[in-house]
Amino acid sequence: MHSLTRRHLLGLMGIHQVASGARGDRVAAAVAEMERKGNLRLVGPGFWRQNPTAKAGSGPEIIGVRDISSDGSAITYWPISPRAPEDPFIFVETADVVEPIYLAGYNAYDTCSTSDKGAVIVIRAYVGSVGRRDNLLMLDRRSGLNIHDITGHLTYFNVRELERINVAGSGDRVAFGSLERTQIIDIPSGKTVYSGPGRMPKLSPDGTKAAFTETGKLQIVSLTSGATKHLLPGIRTVGAGKWSPDGRFLPAGAWTRRLAFEKRKIVIDITTGDYTEMGTIGEGGSGDGLSWIQVNLLKCLPGDRTCNEYISGRQ
Numbered sequence: 468m469h470s471l472t473r474r475h476l477l478g479l480m481g482i483h484q485v486a487s488g489a490r491g492d493r494v495a496a497a498v499a500e501m502e503r504k505g506n507l508r509l510v511g512p513g514f515w516r517q518n519p520t521a522k523a524g525s526g527p528e529i530i531g532v533r534d535i536s537s538d539g540s541a542i543t544y545w546p547i548s549p550r551a552p553e554d555p556f557i558f559v560e561t562a563d564v565v566e567p568i569y570l571a572g573y574n575a576y577d578t579c580s581t582s583d584k585g586a587v588i589v590i591r592a593y594v595g596s597v598g599r600r601d602n603l604l605m606l607d608r609r610s611g612l613n614i615h616d617i618t619g620h621l622t623y624f625n626v627r628e629l630e631r632i633n634v635a636g637s638g639d640r641v642a643f644g645s646l647e648r649t650q651i652i653d654i655p656s657g658k659t660v661y662s663g664p665g666r667m668p669k670l671s672p673d674g675t676k677a678a679f680t681e682t683g684k685l686q687i688v689s690l691t692s693g694a695t696k697h698l699l700p701g702i703r704t705v706g707a708g709k710w711s712p713d714g715r716f717l718p719a720g721a722w723t724r725r726l727a728f729e730k731r732k733i734v735i736d737i738t739t740g741d742y743t744e745m746g747t748i749g750e751g752g753s754g755d756g757l758s759w760i761q762v763n764l765l766k767c768l769p770g771d772r773t774c775n776e777y778i779s780g781r782q
Contacts, residue, residue: 541585587638708757720754
């Protein structure tokens with residue numbers, strides 16, 4: 468009987484050495500350096516934090532963050548529906564200001580995405596409650612506030628099937644995802660630059676590439692050439708988060724080990740294909756909501772140990 472080498476044994480156990488070996492260590496070090504330079508932290512989906520707009524007795528003191536901009540410098544949130552007519556449609560917050568946006572007649576739904584600095588927001592909204600009509604709105608804040616209804620651009624599936632929205636950092640491209648399909652649109656022209664199978668699409672900051680999962684595989688497609696690359700062969704990936712602001716790293720949720728009870732939170736170096744593990748993801752999580760945020764936007768709740776660990780860099 469042949470003796471098993473350490474490498475063969477690890478392979479049988481489903482442990483990929485790249486996560487804990489020298490290459491994984493290099494990825495972890497590069498991520499830490501990127502975060503240090505940008506004052507960024509990788510956070511999970513829908514985290515709670517203090518509401519800076521609330522006054523004593525006038526509104527909720529905590530909020531659930533709905534989206535983080537592609538560069539981590541802005542967050543988007545809104546009041547829990549139903550809201551009063553005089554309430555803002557949504558709030559956009561940066562390090563400098565909290566800006567309420569008013570839009571009469573519309574209520575924000577659960578899906579939105581924000582470009583760099585909160586300049587462009589694409590959001591699913593509805594009118595009324597019974598038999599409501601869903602719309603896709605683009606809020607362009609680059610010169611005042613211009614609102615465009617882009618519902619008609621979504622042709623590959625119905626708005627009611629929409630699961631995810633993701634806007635590129637420039638605000639010029641937006642990806643729509645359903646449970647099984649993806650459509651990516653060039654906003655200025657209204658043309659579809661990609662459509663096909665895939666779930667939870669995420670655009671690179673420059674809008675030239677998109678990542679999505681398909682039957683457990685993590686795919687990167689070039690929106691310039693159409694070429695598709697399969698990342699992490701042999702690893703079942705359940706969801707991709709937002710790219711790092713520099714376009715080098717992609718967080719994801721994956722089963723990196725065959726003998727494991729929990730999915731792993733990983734970060735992949737797109738330039739090499741190597742990855743590092745950064746903790747686990749709870750039951751029902753996919754890694755889809757992972758995103759980098761500037762530390763000064765965290766504003767932890769009192770006694771929130773997890774949030775304070777994000778700020779200290781221990782998460």
